[in-house]
Amino acid sequence: MNKTFTLKNVYVEETASVVGPTEGAGPLGDLYDVVIPDEIYGESSWEKAERKMLIESIGLCMNKAGYEPADFDMILAGDLSGQLISANFAARDLPIPFAGIYGACSTFTLTVGMGALLIEGGFMDRVIAGASSHHETAEKTFRFPTELGVQRKATATWTMSGAAAVILGRSGPVRVSEVTFGRVVDYGIKDANNLGAAMAPAAFDTLERHLKNLGKRPEDYDLIATGDLGSVGQIMLKHLMGDSSMGSGNLTDCGLLVYDTRQDAHAGASGCGASACVFSSHFFPLLKKGHIRRLLLLATGALFGLTTAQQKESIPSTSHAICFERVEES
């Protein structure tokens, strides 16, 4: 069985999130650090708007923690646009060594996991992990031009506009204690309007390995949060868990927390921003305050491209699991 890493020395120091107006009008609206007034955010393109959101989330995170760029060894960040242009161009404005990382919507836990191992291994002391997505840039990258006004299917998720950054270091209120990287799983789903169904088996694969490797059960976590399975994918994951001897545990999905039903977002929010923003604005404070003590976050990613979708290939998916634990005050 592929390894689960148990860590002793890595902590989340601070988080920050910047989201779009639709997300700001959702149930978690008051919790985000910044809600931008409109999707274009004073820029001339959607891409520039997303970049600005990512830069702002990283800058805000540094300010909140009182750090300068020189205090960091590395930024690990990614997004959904081709050639990672949001993260790459954001890094242009930040004098910190940078690696762009692509995990589709699983990017957030992938960057956090890799950053955490770099610190645990003793190579680095402080790392920024971040991810961003933007509704309009994602539509362009994966679906149709937004001006085409194509109808959305009920199983489709709504790529959220949101960027978030977290600072990983050697002390902090929340510890990164377990990391399981995902294998790439493909159950043959070809419908790009039903990514939740494609990603649910990947979330299950990683969750099952994580629990087996550690000899744990779902109930050992106060909350198990998937990234952006949405309503359809979550039902599938519950079925998969029910069919195994695993039981269900306290399951939630970041994508289902972002919008309320009146917002007509269909199956829920998706995108790198979903797990990144919901962790940063919602779960991190819950962990800090002790409302939850152990959170298992499984960001999920559909690793397809527009070309493979048009060539009618199935959708390979992955999921990376991170356990975040509250540091009890002694």
Place this chain on the structure above:
Amino acid sequence: MNYLLAFLFGGLVCAAGQVVLDKSKLTQADLMVILVVVGSLLSALGLYKPLVDTFGAGASVPVSNFGHVLTQGVMEGYAKDGFFGVFAGGVTKAAAVLGAAILFGFTAGLLFRPKG
């Protein structure tokens, strides 16, 4: 009565398209091509012209009418210019539609600066 007939037939075409989109895995682009081909076939069989005569805009506004215009153009081109008319006829007949689409598309692009 004209309005009602146009509404009924045009609405029927749209409703049928919606059912296809909801019940199949076809994309909007697939559906558009299907409508054009169906219009073209009906036109070749002489069945589309009666629809336009009866339902007016209800039959001439949906994209199936584009297939009808192309087919009629090809037939007229062949009658007038023989073999080469087959290639020129469709576009000649549809020239007004194509020209208008390009002009309005270009104007909208200039005015609204699409970013998608």
